[in-house]
Amino acid sequence: MRRRDLFLAGGAAPFNILKAQRTVRPSVLFLISDDQSWLHTSAGGDPVVRTPNFDRIAARGVRFTHSFCASPSCTPSRAGILTGQHIWRLKESGNLWSTLRREEYRVYPELLKSAGYRIGSMGKGWGPGDFRAGGWDHNPAGPPFKSFTEFLDQTPAGTPFCFWFGSQDPHRPYELGTGERSGMNPEHVRVPAWLPDSPEIRRDILDYYFEIQRFDRAVGDMVAALDKSGRLQNTIVAVTSDNGMPFPRAKTNLYDSGTRMPLAVMWPERIPPGRVVDDMVSHTDLAPTFLEAAGVERPPAMTGRSLLSILTSRKDGRVENGRHQVVTGRERHTRRRAGGAGYPMRAIRTYDHLYIRNFAPERWPAGDPPDYGDIDASPSMDFLIANRSSSRFQSYYEMACAKRPAEELYDLKRDPYQLTNLAARAAQEKIRNHLRSQLDRILKDTGDPRLTGGEVPWDFTPYYGGGVLSRPVEER
Ligand SMILES: [Ca+2]
Incomplete structure (x- = not known):
């Protein structure tokens, strides 16, 4: 579809007519799936999964091709969205099954509420974790509602709102075989390069697609x-x-398999539609975006940068200067290492390279053997374990589970899925040193105790997920 057709299909009015209405503050509807990689939308090019509602939002607004979460684990990722900050600035909130201190961290729904917005949430908000331990009487994503319709019905006309809908799709566990039974063909699956190509894994991917499509229908609703x-x-x-x-x-x-996210944003009144933007953006940019659109001052603690000027431009491709890199981090996911330790990592992602620092390379990245508990229990994991000694599949097992060196470097032009670590190669020394110093500078500037030498809390803070539970329960 051509740009103008998309514009008309989107139903947006010409921008000059709307100038007078721009003083009316926009509402914010945030829709988030749970564990979906950037590859898996139809607008993004996957040939099997069907996401017509995501695609429609992209067609009526902007689809970002280089969007990254703050951390590849539910709780810290959501904390990054709500606070607009890197996870290393959030103390225990950098961990799964943690809490979020109400007095210490400002979240965008509450800031909008203070500015007169009506706020609410439905489904999975911030978490999993114990928000009460952080001083909240409702989820930091907003007080709960049974349905968005109920929320809308109760919101007076003229009152702007902020609503969060969090699905638990496509989080595991999956009902085995749902994808194939729904008519998707395992032979058509594009198996990501970091996974073995086997019938079991193709069917597991279809079950994951089945839940992505269920989320997409919820988005449509x-x-x-x-x-x-x-x-x-x-x-x-x-x-x-x-x-x-x-x-x-x-x-x-x-x-990218853990941090690169689908992201589409529309605002029919203000965002020129039908655009695909390649700027490197972070989930921490969302809170500053919503606040700027609402005319609410952003707290200085927010490290994210508003996307509003990108969204309201008419440009495709690379739009804004200074958007050539993002940084991500990870601390404790499950407690499946000796002593309840996490796996501390930071990364800088540019268009051409990914550089990762592993702060504790003596630890197991996926959790201690033999169960590697940071990997969700799944047919794919079962396959990997069962075939860990096979000549054909051993390398996949090692890529997922084996210990990793302190530094990793990937050349994305040659190795887009980041399978061959070049950090120790002499020919890569210059770029490795450059990215290392860039990352160090950003981490120091943003107060990461892994760099500044302050208290490093993540291995020792409470884990509110209970004792030794099965992995899916722990995760939810
Ligand atoms: Ca998740």
Whole structure:
């Protein structure tokens, strides 16, 4: 579809007519799936999964091709979205099953509420964790509602709102065989390069697709409710995920498989539609974006940068200067290492390279053997374990589970899926040193105790997920 056709299909009015209405503050509808990698939308080019509602939002607004979560684990990722900050600035909130201190960290829904917005949430908000331990009486994503329609019905006309819908799709566990039974063909699956190509894993990917499509239908329902309420034109609708696919060497990793996210944003009244933007953006940019659009001052602690000027431009491709890199981090996911330790990592991702620092290379990146508990229990994990000694599949097992050196460097032009670590190669010394110093500078400037030498809390803070539980329960 050509740009102008998209514009018309989107139903947006010409911008000059709307100038007078721009003083009306926009509402914010944030829609987030759970464990979906950037590859898996139809707008993004996957040939099997169907995401017509994500695609429609992208067509009516902007699709970002280089969008990254703050951390590839549910709780810290969501903390990064809500606070607009890197996870190393959030103390225990850098961990899964943690808390978020209300007095210490400002979150965008509360800031909007203070500015007169009506706020609410449905489904999985910030978490998993114990928000009460942080001084909250409701989820930091917003007080709970049974449905978006109910929330809209109770919101007076003229009152801007901020609503968070968090699905638990496509988080595991999956009902085995749902993808194939729904008509998707395992032979058509594009198996990501970091996974073995086997019938078991193809079917597991289809079950993951089945849940992505269920999330996408929920997205369609939310947008339809918004449209019916007459508020679609002046609402910012953003749809994304919290971390990468729940498969070996993906979720919990700082490779693109764990951190690169689908992201589409529309705001029919203000965002020129039908655009694809390649700027490197972070989930920490979302809170400053929503605040700027609402005319609310952002707290100085927020490290994210508003996307509003990108969104409201008419440009495709690389739009804004200074958007050539993002940084991500990871601390403790499950407690599946001796002593409850996490796996501390930081990364810097540019267009051409990914550089990762592993601060504790003596630890196991996926959790201690034999169960490697940071990888979700799954048919794919079972396959990897069962075939760990086979000549054909051993390397996949090692890529997911084996210990890693203190530094990793990937050349994305030659190795887009980040499988060959070049950090120790003499020919790469210059770029490795450059990225290392860039990362160090950003971490120091943003107060990361892993660099500044302050108290490093993450291995010792409470884990609110209970004792030794099965992995899926621990995760939820
Ligand atoms: Ca998640």
